[in-house]
Amino acid sequence: MIEEQSFNLNGELFGFTILLLFYSLIGNFVYGVPVSLIAEFISMKFFNIRFWLSGLIHIGFGLGTYFIDPGFSIPAIICSIIFFALDEITKKNRLLIN
Template sequence: MVEGEYFLSLIVVLLLSLLGNFVYGLPASLVAEGISMKVLRNRRWVSGLIHIGFGALTYFIYPGISLPAVCCSVIFFLWDERMRMDDGS
Protein backbone atom coordinates (compact mmCIF):
# COMPACT_ATOMS: atom_id res chain seq x y z
CA MET A 1 0.00 0.00 0.00
CA VAL A 2 2.99 2.29 0.48
CA GLU A 3 3.53 2.43 -3.28
CA GLY A 4 -0.03 3.72 -3.78
CA GLU A 5 0.43 6.41 -1.15
CA TYR A 6 3.74 7.43 -2.73
CA PHE A 7 2.13 7.66 -6.15
CA LEU A 8 -0.77 9.72 -4.80
CA SER A 9 1.66 12.06 -3.02
CA LEU A 10 3.64 12.47 -6.23
CA ILE A 11 0.49 13.32 -8.20
CA VAL A 12 -0.55 15.90 -5.59
CA VAL A 13 2.90 17.55 -5.66
CA LEU A 14 2.92 17.66 -9.46
CA LEU A 15 -0.59 19.14 -9.61
CA LEU A 16 0.31 21.80 -7.05
CA SER A 17 3.45 22.61 -9.05
CA LEU A 18 1.37 22.93 -12.19
CA LEU A 19 -1.06 25.22 -10.39
CA GLY A 20 1.83 27.35 -9.11
CA ASN A 21 3.30 27.62 -12.58
CA PHE A 22 0.02 28.86 -14.01
CA VAL A 23 -0.96 31.17 -11.17
CA TYR A 24 2.48 32.62 -10.39
CA GLY A 25 4.86 31.57 -13.19
CA LEU A 26 2.84 32.65 -16.18
CA PRO A 27 2.20 36.23 -14.97
CA ALA A 28 5.85 36.48 -13.87
CA SER A 29 6.92 35.36 -17.34
CA LEU A 30 4.67 37.95 -18.96
CA VAL A 31 6.17 40.68 -16.75
CA ALA A 32 9.69 39.47 -17.57
CA GLU A 33 8.85 39.45 -21.26
CA GLY A 34 7.41 42.96 -21.15
CA ILE A 35 10.43 44.38 -19.36
CA SER A 36 13.04 42.50 -21.37
CA MET A 37 11.52 43.56 -24.70
CA LYS A 38 12.38 47.16 -23.82
CA VAL A 39 16.04 46.20 -23.42
CA LEU A 40 17.59 45.86 -26.85
CA ARG A 41 20.91 44.48 -25.72
CA ASN A 42 21.14 41.40 -23.50
CA ARG A 43 17.41 40.67 -23.63
CA ARG A 44 17.95 37.03 -22.70
CA TRP A 45 20.06 37.90 -19.66
CA VAL A 46 17.51 40.41 -18.42
CA SER A 47 14.64 37.98 -18.95
CA GLY A 48 16.55 35.16 -17.24
CA LEU A 49 17.40 37.29 -14.23
CA ILE A 50 13.81 38.44 -13.89
CA HIS A 51 12.55 34.85 -14.08
CA ILE A 52 15.06 33.75 -11.44
CA GLY A 53 14.21 36.82 -9.34
CA PHE A 54 10.53 35.95 -9.31
CA GLY A 55 11.43 32.38 -8.36
CA ALA A 56 13.65 33.63 -5.54
CA LEU A 57 10.92 36.00 -4.40
CA THR A 58 8.98 32.99 -3.16
CA TYR A 59 11.49 32.80 -0.29
CA PHE A 60 9.62 35.67 1.35
CA ILE A 61 6.25 34.00 0.76
CA TYR A 62 7.12 30.46 1.82
CA PRO A 63 10.84 29.74 2.38
CA GLY A 64 10.46 25.96 2.17
CA ILE A 65 9.68 26.02 -1.54
CA SER A 66 12.16 28.67 -2.67
CA LEU A 67 14.72 26.26 -4.15
CA PRO A 68 12.14 24.26 -6.15
CA ALA A 69 10.58 27.56 -7.24
CA VAL A 70 13.92 28.82 -8.55
CA CYS A 71 14.42 25.52 -10.38
CA CYS A 72 10.95 25.82 -11.91
CA SER A 73 11.62 29.42 -12.92
CA VAL A 74 14.83 28.40 -14.70
CA ILE A 75 12.98 25.62 -16.52
CA PHE A 76 10.17 28.06 -17.35
CA PHE A 77 12.72 30.54 -18.76
CA LEU A 78 14.51 27.88 -20.82
CA TRP A 79 11.21 26.60 -22.18
CA ASP A 80 10.16 30.16 -23.03
CA GLU A 81 13.41 30.81 -24.88
CA ARG A 82 13.10 27.51 -26.72
CA MET A 83 9.59 28.44 -27.85
CA ARG A 84 10.92 31.82 -28.99
CA MET A 85 13.63 30.12 -31.06
CA ASP A 86 11.06 27.84 -32.67
CA ASP A 87 8.94 30.87 -33.63
CA GLY A 88 11.98 32.54 -35.17
CA SER A 89 11.65 35.69 -33.06
Protein backbone atom coordinates in the same frame (compact mmCIF):
# COMPACT_ATOMS: atom_id res chain seq x y z
CA MET B 1 19.50 -16.12 -5.59
CA ILE B 2 18.63 -12.55 -4.77
CA GLU B 3 15.30 -11.47 -6.15
CA GLU B 4 14.99 -7.91 -7.32
CA GLN B 5 11.85 -6.10 -6.45
CA SER B 6 10.06 -4.87 -9.52
CA PHE B 7 8.74 -1.35 -9.73
CA ASN B 8 5.07 -1.33 -8.84
CA LEU B 9 3.06 1.85 -9.16
CA ASN B 10 0.38 1.21 -6.57
CA GLY B 11 -2.69 3.37 -6.10
CA GLU B 12 -1.25 5.51 -3.32
CA LEU B 13 1.91 6.43 -5.22
CA PHE B 14 -0.07 7.07 -8.39
CA GLY B 15 -2.48 9.33 -6.52
CA PHE B 16 0.41 11.24 -4.94
CA THR B 17 2.04 11.69 -8.35
CA ILE B 18 -1.17 13.02 -9.89
CA LEU B 19 -1.68 15.39 -6.94
CA LEU B 20 1.90 16.64 -7.20
CA LEU B 21 1.56 17.27 -10.94
CA PHE B 22 -1.78 19.04 -10.38
CA TYR B 23 -0.24 21.45 -7.86
CA SER B 24 2.68 22.01 -10.22
CA LEU B 25 0.23 22.89 -12.97
CA ILE B 26 -1.51 25.39 -10.70
CA GLY B 27 1.88 26.91 -9.82
CA ASN B 28 2.75 27.28 -13.48
CA PHE B 29 -0.48 29.07 -14.30
CA VAL B 30 -0.68 31.26 -11.20
CA TYR B 31 3.01 32.06 -10.85
CA GLY B 32 4.98 31.08 -13.96
CA VAL B 33 2.85 32.48 -16.77
CA PRO B 34 2.36 35.96 -15.20
CA VAL B 35 6.08 36.21 -14.43
CA SER B 36 6.87 35.19 -17.99
CA LEU B 37 4.50 37.85 -19.35
CA ILE B 38 5.99 40.51 -17.07
CA ALA B 39 9.53 39.51 -18.09
CA GLU B 40 8.59 39.59 -21.77
CA PHE B 41 6.92 43.00 -21.47
CA ILE B 42 9.88 44.57 -19.66
CA SER B 43 12.66 42.90 -21.65
CA MET B 44 11.18 43.82 -25.06
CA LYS B 45 12.21 47.42 -24.40
CA PHE B 46 15.86 46.37 -24.07
CA PHE B 47 16.42 44.30 -27.20
CA ASN B 48 20.20 43.89 -26.96
CA ILE B 49 20.05 42.50 -23.37
CA ARG B 50 16.57 40.93 -23.58
CA PHE B 51 17.73 37.37 -22.85
CA TRP B 52 19.74 38.30 -19.75
CA LEU B 53 17.11 40.68 -18.42
CA SER B 54 14.36 38.13 -18.87
CA GLY B 55 16.45 35.52 -17.06
CA LEU B 56 17.17 37.95 -14.25
CA ILE B 57 13.47 38.73 -13.85
CA HIS B 58 12.54 35.03 -13.76
CA ILE B 59 15.23 34.25 -11.19
CA GLY B 60 14.40 37.41 -9.22
CA PHE B 61 10.80 36.32 -8.80
CA GLY B 62 12.09 32.90 -7.74
CA LEU B 63 14.33 34.59 -5.17
CA GLY B 64 11.31 36.55 -3.94
CA THR B 65 9.95 33.30 -2.58
CA TYR B 66 12.58 33.56 0.16
CA PHE B 67 10.57 36.33 1.80
CA ILE B 68 7.39 34.24 1.78
CA ASP B 69 8.82 30.84 2.77
CA PRO B 70 12.62 30.58 3.11
CA GLY B 71 12.55 26.77 3.14
CA PHE B 72 10.92 26.72 -0.29
CA SER B 73 13.26 29.24 -1.93
CA ILE B 74 15.82 26.80 -3.42
CA PRO B 75 13.18 24.66 -5.21
CA ALA B 76 11.46 27.87 -6.37
CA ILE B 77 14.70 29.20 -7.84
CA ILE B 78 15.35 25.89 -9.59
CA CYS B 79 11.80 25.90 -10.99
CA SER B 80 12.15 29.50 -12.16
CA ILE B 81 15.38 28.63 -14.02
CA ILE B 82 13.68 25.63 -15.65
CA PHE B 83 10.64 27.73 -16.56
CA PHE B 84 12.91 30.40 -18.07
CA ALA B 85 14.85 27.81 -20.08
CA LEU B 86 11.66 26.20 -21.41
CA ASP B 87 10.22 29.63 -22.22
CA GLU B 88 13.31 30.52 -24.25
CA ILE B 89 13.38 27.15 -26.02
CA THR B 90 9.73 27.44 -27.07
CA LYS B 91 10.29 31.03 -28.12
CA LYS B 92 13.27 30.00 -30.27
CA ASN B 93 11.27 27.12 -31.82
CA ARG B 94 8.39 29.48 -32.64
CA LEU B 95 10.79 31.78 -34.47
CA LEU B 96 12.27 28.87 -36.44
CA ILE B 97 8.83 27.64 -37.51
CA ASN B 98 7.64 31.09 -38.63
